[in-house]
Amino acid sequence: MINAAALGTLRHVRVDELNSTPALAHLRYGLVSVTAAATTAALTVPTLHYLGLPIPMAGVGVLFGMVCPLFLRDSTQHNGAEHDHRTRWWHTLFILYGTTCIAWLAGALMNYSVVTAGIGFLAIFFVGLLLQNWGPRAIGAALNALVAYYLGIYLHPDADHTALALAVSLVGLAVVMMTCRWIWPIRAPSARSIGDAGAPDNSSIPVTSWREMHASLxxxxxxxxxxxxxxxxxxxxxxxxxxxxxxxxxxxxxxxxxxxxxxxxxxxxxxxxxxxxxxxxxxxxxxxxxxxxxxxxxxxxxxxxxxxxxxxxxxxxxxxxxxxxxxxxxxxxxxxxxxxxxxxxxxxxxxxxxxxxxxxxxxxAFFTRTNVTTMGDTPAGKTVNVCAAAVTAVAEDRGGIEPVRPGFFPAD
Known part of the structure; x- marks a missing residue:
């Protein structure tokens, strides 16, 4: 009841204020995540227990309800069109759900030995790290896939239990849609709110063309x-x-x-x-x-x-x-x-x-200055640059070894 009252109060906070106030934005993500996860668990766990089915089979749906709301943030507008934002939101939701289900199936099929399980982990690793600059949906899909794959390996489900977990996960999908679209709807931020919040983080803005996608790998x-x-x-x-x-x-x-x-x-x-x-x-x-x-x-x-x-x-x-x-x-x-x-x-x-x-x-170089966000004016960016400069000076004095390069967060 308290959680519902808090969500009802926050629903009346203007979206512009949320975008310009990080603490409120973080609070909103926390409330939505706990609402989706708790609701999914409340609907699925007692039902499975009553039917005499394994309770861990609710894990995929609860996991999706817990993690997915954090990455439903692809709110970049195209020519200010709210319709484009809504379309992107649905695309992101089903991409996250699809990768979660596929990873769960892969984990259930490849849990026979450490070698096969490790191959699946390495594949998710490589693809997730390779595509991490493609925006929140890519990072969220990689994280959901990794944890769902882990559940598939650890729980060792047979064919019936694998299908049961996928069926139960539909409850998590429905709860996330209800929570994020109706209980606390996500709307695209206005241009003024983006300006008030400061420069957007380029690492969390989805790339839109194949050339940008290739360049951001x-x-x-x-x-x-x-x-x-x-x-x-x-x-x-x-x-x-x-x-x-x-x-x-x-x-x-x-x-x-x-x-x-x-x-x-x-x-x-x-x-x-x-x-x-x-x-x-x-x-x-x-x-x-x-x-x-x-x-x-x-x-x-x-x-x-x-x-x-x-x-x-x-x-x-x-x-x-x-x-x-x-x-x-x-x-x-x-x-x-x-x-x-x-x-x-x-x-x-x-x-x-x-x-x-x-x-x-x-x-x-492990990391280059391409695709790096502009953080030089922030305390974290200045601190990292100072530390990197100090490490560079020490390394150069000792000769030869490639140092950590300063200026990862350029101020310009």
């Missing part, structure tokens, strides 16, 4: 990400034959959206810090609070909202909430928490170290 991060993924599969499987996918996912999120070695290191350190804090908080919650179904559901909803609110602008805090959410889900399924949290921490550390190793390999 990220070959170097894709190749290096593949190398890191292969290393993470080997190391992660040696740590845990069941949870090695966590190491691979860590590599993916470290490389996704980063524009320099400094960015990759910063993203990895943020993931490590958020994971450590989340593991400690999860251990305290499980030890002190114990198990209560309704309280666990409330904490899960809060974690989904916290993750959706923070993940796009405060990555470490987003990882903190998603780590607690994973622990709560496994605890509700009856898993022992201490071994699980230990493996979670080890796999994330292994994945981040593999990403660091490949990102810092000397050679051709």
């Amino acid at each position: 990220c070959w170097s991060p894709a190749v290096r990400g593949m190398g890191a993924a292969v290393l993470a599969i080997a190391v992660g499987h040696s740590l845990s034959p069941e949870r090695w996918c966590w190491a691979v996912i860590s590599v993916f999120v470290v490389f996704m959206g980063t524009r320099s070695r400094t960015d990759a290191l910063r993203r990895g350190l943020q993931r490590l810090g958020g994971t450590v804090a989340g593991v400690l908080a999860s251990a305290l919650l499980v030890t002190w609070i114990g198990h209560s179904l309704w309280f666990d559901c409330l904490l899960m909803a809060l974690c989904v909202g916290g993750w959706a609110y923070h993940i796009l602008h405060a990555y470490a805090r987003g990882v903190f909430f998603i780590t607690i959410l994973v622990a709560l889900v496994y605890a509700s399924l009856g898993f022992a928490m201490t071994p699980l949290l230990e493996v979670r921490l080890l796999e994330v550390v292994a994945g981040c170290l593999c990403a660091f190793a490949t990102a810092l390999i000397p050679g051709s």
Whole structure:
């Protein structure tokens, strides 16, 4: 009821104000994500339990309801036409849903061995990192595909359960449409609101021509990400034959959206810090609070909202909430928490170290200044440029090794 009241209040906030106020925009994404995920879970989990069907088969639909609203942001207008924005929105929605279903099917079909499962992961890795400059729909499709593929590998569904999960996922699709189009509709921003909000982030604006698409391909991060993924599969499987996918996912999120070695290191350190804090908080919650179904559901909803609110602008805090959410889900399924949290921490550390190793390999430039957003006037951009300049000076004094290049975020 409280969540519905909050959404009803925010519906009356003008779209221009949301676009010019980042905190309200993040709050809106958090509320929509938790509403879609909680509604999907409330509709599917009790139904599956009543029918005597496996509850984890609701995972694909709940995952889609949780992640999809964050990437329904392709709001670029063409000649100010609202119809074009609406068409793009529907295209993005069905692209995200289609990639989620295809990845789930692929994971269900390729879960027979580490080799076949790893091949699928590498394919998703390469395509996702290669196309990451194609806008929010490309990033969202890659993230949905990666996690849905992981679910297919981990749950080992047979043909009947695979079809059941796809059928249940239609509930998630319907809930997302209802939440994002009617409960809290997304409308294209006006030109004034875009101007008030500052220069748009070019990395999140979808490219529209084949020439732009070809020019925006990220070959170097894709190749290096593949190398890191292969290393993470080997190391992660040696740590845990069941949870090695966590190491691979860590590599993916470290490389996704980063524009320099400094960015990759910063993203990895943020993931490590958020994971450590989340593991400690999860251990305290499980030890002190114990198990209560309704309280666990409330904490899960809060974690989904916290993750959706923070993940796009405060990555470490987003990882903190998603780590607690994973622990709560496994605890509700009856898993022992201490071994699980230990493996979670080890796999994330292994994945981040593999990403660091490949990102810092000397050679051709990992990232170039093409397709880089104009962030030189922001505190983050200035900080990164200063740090990169300092590292460059030290490296040049020691001679020979190609340093991290300054000016990743040009001020012009």
